[in-house]
Amino acid sequence: MDNGVNNYQNEVDSFRKKFISFTEQRVVIYGIGRRTATLIPYLKDFNIVGLMDRDKDNIGKVMYGLPIISLHAAEDVADIIIINAPQSYWEIIYKRISNAKIPVYYCNGEIAQSIIIDDSYCNNPYWDQSLEVLYDKASEYEIISFDLFDTLITRRVYLPQDVWSIVEKKCFIEKNINLNFNQLRKQAISEAKVNNPNIHEIYNSLKNLTKLEDSLIENIIELEFEIEESLIIPRVEMVELFKKLKNDGKDIYILTDIHLPFNFLKKILNKFQINVDDNKLWISNAKRVSKNNGDMWVKYGTEVVGGRKSLHIGDDIYSDIRQAEKYGIDTYHVMAGSDMLNNSSIKKVVTKICSEYASIIAGLFISNNFNNPFELNSWKGKLYFGTEYNLGYGLFGPVIYTYLRWIEEKVMTEGIEQLYFLARDGYFLYENYKYLSQIRGYGVNCDYLEISRRAVMVPSVQSEQDLEDVIRFPYNGTFSDFLEDRFSIIADTRTKDYNEKWISTVNDYEQVYELCLKYFEEIKRQIYDERNNYLNYLDSKEMKEKCGFVDLFFYGNTQYYLSKLLNKKLIGFYMACDLSPSNRCNANNILFPCFQDELDSKAKNCNILKKCLLLESFLTAPNGMLLRIDTNGKFVYSSDGNNQKYFINRKEINQGVKSFIKDATKSLTGKEKVDTRFIDDLYGELLNNNFILSERLKEIFYFDNALIQRRELKIMD
Numbered sequence: 099m100d101n102g103v104n105n106y107q108n109e110v111d112s113f114r115k116k117f118i119s120f121t122e123q124r125v126v127i128y129g130i131g132r133r134t135a136t137l138i139p140y141l142k143d144f145n146i147v148g149l150m151d152r153d154k155d156n157i158g159k160v161m162y163g164l165p166i167i168s169l170h171a172a173e174d175v176a177d178i179i180i181i182n183a184p185q186s187y188w189e190i191i192y193k194r195i196s197n198a199k200i201p202v203y204y205c206n207g208e209i210a211q212s213i214i215i216d217d218s219y220c221n222n223p224y225w226d227q228s229l230e231v232l233y234d235k236a237s238e239y240e241i242i243s244f245d246l247f248d249t250l251i252t253r254r255v256y257l258p259q260d261v262w263s264i265v266e267k268k269c270f271i272e273k274n275i276n277l278n279f280n281q282l283r284k285q286a287i288s289e290a291k292v293n294n295p296n297i298h299e300i301y302n303s304l305k306n307l308t309k310l311e312d313s314l315i316e317n318i319i320e321l322e323f324e325i326e327e328s329l330i331i332p333r334v335e336m337v338e339l340f341k342k343l344k345n346d347g348k349d350i351y352i353l354t355d356i357h358l359p360f361n362f363l364k365k366i367l368n369k370f371q372i373n374v375d376d377n378k379l380w381i382s383n384a385k386r387v388s389k390n391n392g393d394m395w396v397k398y399g400t401e402v403v404g405g406r407k408s409l410h411i412g413d414d415i416y417s418d419i420r421q422a423e424k425y426g427i428d429t430y431h432v433m434a435g436s437d438m439l440n441n442s443s444i445k446k447v448v449t450k451i452c453s454e455y456a457s458i459i460a461g462l463f464i465s466n467n468f469n470n471p472f473e474l475n476s477w478k479g480k481l482y483f484g485t486e487y488n489l490g491y492g493l494f495g496p497v498i499y500t501y502l503r504w505i506e507e508k509v510m511t512e513g514i515e516q517l518y519f520l521a522r523d524g525y526f527l528y529e530n531y532k533y534l535s536q537i538r539g540y541g542v543n544c545d546y547l548e549i550s551r552r553a554v555m556v557p558s559v560q561s562e563q564d565l566e567d568v569i570r571f572p573y574n575g576t577f578s579d580f581l582e583d584r585f586s587i588i589a590d591t592r593t594k595d596y597n598e599k600w601i602s603t604v605n606d607y608e609q610v611y612e613l614c615l616k617y618f619e620e621i622k623r624q625i626y627d628e629r630n631n632y633l634n635y636l637d638s639k640e641m642k643e644k645c646g647f648v649d650l651f652f653y654g655n656t657q658y659y660l661s662k663l664l665n666k667k668l669i670g671f672y673m674a675c676d677l678s679p680s681n682r683c684n685a686n687n688i689l690f691p692c693f694q695d696e697l698d699s700k701a702k703n704c705n706i707l708k709k710c711l712l713l714e715s716f717l718t719a720p721n722g723m724l725l726r727i728d729t730n731g732k733f734v735y736s737s738d739g740n741n742q743k744y745f746i747n748r749k750e751i752n753q754g755v756k757s758f759i760k761d762a763t764k765s766l767t768g769k770e771k772v773d774t775r776f777i778d779d780l781y782g783e784l785l786n787n788n789f790i791l792s793e794r795l796k797e798i799f800y801f802d803n804a805l806i807q808r809r810e811l812k813i814m815d
Contacts, residue, residue, distance in 0.1 A: 108680060108700070109133060109205075110140045113182070116207030117144070123177040126150055128191060130161050132572045132806045133182050133205075135602045138162045147175050152194065152811070161574070162605045173199045180205060186711040189787070190815055220478040222441055224433060229335055229472050232430055236343055236409055239428070241402065245389075245412030246354035246363070248434035250336050250372060252469070253329045254765060255461035256436055256451060259284070261329065263454050265322050267767040273317060275310075282307055287357070296383035297322070297357050323362060328764055332370040335470045336432065340372060350374065353398065353410070355382040355389050355417060389417040395425040403427065413437065413471075432471040435464035442468075443480040443788040447780050456776035458765045459496050462758060463780070467492045481789035486747050489795060490754025493784060494716060497673075497706060498755050499762050500777045502531050504692045505648060505671050507772065509542045512669060512690075515642035517544040520657075522719035523650045526752050531648075533756055537763050545639060547647070548733055550724040552805045554659040556585065557629035565621070569611050573603045574807040577613055583736070583804065585614075585621050586628075586726055592616040631727040632663065646671055650714060651707060654683030661687050673710075674701035693778045705782025711813045712785070715799040720745045723804040736804040740812075744798035 117125075121144050127134055128150040138146065139162075148167040151157075156166045172179055179202045181191050192210045195202060202210040236242055244250050247258075255261060259280060266279035286303040287295065295303075297319060305315050344350050352374050356363070360381055367374060380394065387394040399408075408427045412418025413434040422429050433441070439460070440448050451460050466488065467473065467481060474480065483489040509517065519528035528546040535541025559565050573580050578589035578597040589597045593613050603610050614621065647657055647670045654670055661668040661683075669688045677684055677691065677699040694701040701707045722736035741748070796814035 108676075108678070110137055113137060113205055114140070116205070117180065117203075120178060121145065124175060126167065126172040126176040126179045127164075127182050128179055128195070128202075129182040130156065130166065131183070131574065131809075132803070133184070135162065135572050135574050135604045135806075137182060138164070138602075139605050148172060150179065150195075152191070159600075161600060162602050169195050169198060176200060178203060181210060184711075185708045190813075193815070217443075219441055219443055219445060220480070222479060224431070224441070225475045225478045227472065228475055229339060229470075232411070232432070233339060233342065235430060236339075236348070236411070237346065238407070239348070239409040240406045241349040241351070241408045242343055243351040243353050243398070243408070243410045243427075244336075244340060245410070245414065245418050246352050247356065248413040248436075249333065249411060249418075249432060250340060250352070251330050251332050251366065251370065252435055252465060253326075253461065254331060254465040254761060255329060256457040256464065257461075260454070260457050260461060261322070261325055264325050264329075264458075264765060264767070265318065267769055268321060268325065269318060271767055271769065272321070273314070275314065275318070277308060279318075292386070294355075294382040294386050294388050295357065296359055298359075299383075300357055326358065326362075327366065330366055331465060331469070332372070333469055333471065335472070337370055337372055344373070349406075351378045351380060351398070351402065353380045353389060353394060353412075355394075357383055360384055389414075389421055392421050392425065395422055395427065399425050399427065433468075434471075435468035438468040438471070438474055439464055441479060442474055444780075444783045447783045450776050450779040453771065453773040453776065455766070455770045455773040458770075459500075459762070459773075459776065459780075462761050462765065463492060463496060465761075466758075477790060481784065482792075483789060483795065484792040486750035486795065487754040487757070489791070490751035490756075491758045492754070493781070493789070494713065494751065495755045495758025495762075496777050497713065497781055498527065498530055499534075499759050500772055500774060501673060501692050502527070502534050502759075503768070503772050504774060505531070505646070506534075506541065506768075508671055508690055509646060512644075512646065514542060514644055514646040514669065516645045517542055517648060518547040518639075518641075518645055519544065519648045521546065521548050521550065521724060522721070523714065523717045524648055525719035526717055526748070526755070527648060529752070530755060530759060534759050534763065537760060538768065543642075547639070548635070548724050548727070549656060549660065550805070551656050551659060552584070553628075553632065553724040553726055554656060554663055556625055556726070557632045558659045558662040559625045559629075565625075566611065569614055570603055570607050572806050573601075574809075575600065577601050577610065579808055580610070581614070581617065583725075583808070585617070585624050586734075587617055587620050587624060589617075627729065628726050629663070631729060631731070635727050635731065636664065645669070650717065651710060652676055652701070653681055654687065654689055657687055657689075658683035674704045674707040676700055693774050695775075705778045705785070709782060709785035711801055712799055715741055715801060715813055716748055716751055718742075718745075718748070739802045739804075739810050740798075740800040741802065747795075747798045 124145050124147045126148045127146060130149050130151045146164060149161060149164050150172060151166055157168050159166050178200055179198060181188055182205045183191060188204050192202060196212060204210050262280040262283045269275040269279055282304060286300050286307060290299050290303045292299055301315050301319055382388040387397050389395060409430060410418060410422045410427050411430045411432060413432055419429045419431050451457055483492060524546060528544060531544055555568055559568055573584060576598050577593060580601060581587050581589045593616055596613055601610055647668055649656060649670060650673050652674060653676050657668055657670040667687050672689060672691050674694045675689045675691045677689060693706045694704040718741045720742055722738050725734045725736055728734055791814060799813040800810045801813055802810045
């Protein structure tokens, strides 16, 4: 069998293995795309009685020699339905036919069923609260106090001690100080000679532990201040509430248990226009009392509250709520971002935050998605992406930043001299890699390579066998469409009886090959011209000896044809790829995957691959697929599709991605071990029916593959 189809032989073998016991039953296959085209010819011993498709207009048509039928008809003529589609589509498809009266299976052999979703998070009474309810309650009080951190302001980290991890890394990078700062910083607090120590007392203790010189201690203090300030952001809605209550004439205090000094905190408060009188900013290290052990509440109650009606607003259940109530002060609980994550639809991901890298990424995710403590309340704890920017920052940002960081590591270890981002999936990746390199101040030379499987597959033909491979490569459509899409030749009267006939190159290969022979001379000229034109384009790129080629998924067909055209082994970087011996590209080139385990050669456990449709739809160029390069060096593209129609939305999404890259670069030094497992878990948890897209965003994502068929599918129903 031709290698062009052989990459799909594993699908055929897997299907036969899973359903061999069903050969006597009447089977309907749901799906009329490439997977079914490459499957049907090898199921002669199965009793396939029909096909199903989402498009009701296709009912009654015949494809691959089989009728396309409705669900009602399938229930009458078949015993089972098998969903033969990428795993990303399984849930969507099953929702359409979940009321079928006959069994439905996925193509991996599992019985299809609605996913059992743990929606217990919806029952949290906190989701019934709101900013309006809080304002109405606060309006009843004469004196109001706010907690500071995770109430009015927050850090872009998951845990407060993540700040110390960043200090530790930067101490080494910027000052060549190599010490376990995170651990020593904690120890210094416990060994300080006073209760509620300030930062200078803590650093005196640190000096005794480390024997560092005074000048180095001062440098580290300044570094901690600098990092703290860079990470602190306002919780915007809570700051607005603070201002509104202050304008209402309320007597407002801020109470905080923190080691940071008064002047630093005043600087932060002024930066965010949180105006509070100096004597109304109570800091534990200045007052030598704390909310946590209760003595601040005693002092506050005696010196400030007196007999007045007082409300405290804060995030910590113990120090802000229980302790305050213990001393006669009414309270209102607002969730910190980390608590919102732990109570949200993706709460399972919390147990996956097991590395410094994961903790920083989680902090950035929280600071964007949960800045408003009531953000999840309208959706009862479920995440909601309403804007392109937030979708880019919260969903795609962590994946793309991590992929680019991983690529940079591979560039170093593999000695890559230049990176090429392959069109069209590399369009935004290329832009974002350049942006990452710019803000970090380093990065390997990179370029964007206009390419597609079509654009290099045809020029790579050098033998009759190669031509057969190109013809056999899956395509569904009319013969005239095939001839134009595959070889850029317009069908004429030589094949007039077949031009509008629907063909599948896998199922109807012999007939298609014979029809193509009628255009043999034109095809030869086209191959020759396209090869020369594309090689001229490659020559203009002046490729280095050792280049890396960046793509998304999975077999590496584009890399395979490019390596054949260049007659050299190439190195490819992928989010996930097929590392099995049967994959021809893996056999003839070098493939490195980012988001799959070493032992998972076919990335069966990779969530990003399983749920790749939205990501692939976002990562596209403003033009259709590259068909060829003409003699003038002009790029000839297929027609724009809906992904191009909504390209302005993609640019806005990518602004969110770039903001995530910028924030991550501030928080991460580049020396941390990249935790690809956590990112895969986070993405998988989000895509496991645990977020909601706005109706506008649902309209902009489509799947298309012009090499195989002229058909687009909307991803979000």
